[in-house]
Amino acid sequence: MKREGYKKTDFSLSDVLSYSLYPGFWKMSTKMWRTGFWEMNRSLRKNLFLKSLQNLVPELEIDDLSGKGSGVRAQAVDSEGNLVDDFRIIERNNSIHVLNAPSPGATSSLVIGEHITTLAEKHFDLK
Structure with a gap:
């Protein structure tokens, strides 16, 4: 959990404290916890990631995937916990x-x- 974390092990206590002190984070977490859980699970399990990709490209197989780094996209959240689109x-x-x-x-x-x-x-x- 790091604002600019590209690896699963990246962690910043100051970033986590910053999120924790923002009321919009908790409201967003309450609304979006299922999506967050699914995305974390999918990022950790290659077979789940493959299954979601196969919705777009059915012929993909596990050997077509290689382990590369992730991207980070900032997403603003308002004080009511809504994603700013x-x-x-x-x-x-x-x-x-x-x-x-x-x-x-x-x-x-x-x-x-x-x-x-x-x-x-x-x-x-x-x-």
Whole structure:
């Protein structure tokens, strides 16, 4: 359990404490524990992983899979425990923050940039 953990053994006490202190984490865990349990189980058992892949590619076999590293994708969770599905842009006194920008965000980066520019012009009185 680590924010940027790529191995099953990666662990960070400060990250776990940070999650534990955020009320949205507990609300999300209550809602999503079955999914979390299934995903952990599937990541530890190659045969379960294969079975889920065969829903997409039925001809796959266990020998087609090789052990490689995992990817990590950050996912924002709001204070009510809901997964934030899209960009969240927050304006503060001296800054504008773009939160939860998933990797497909690059395909819309110019539009997002224009939107942030408009926000910055208004927020910081740039025009």
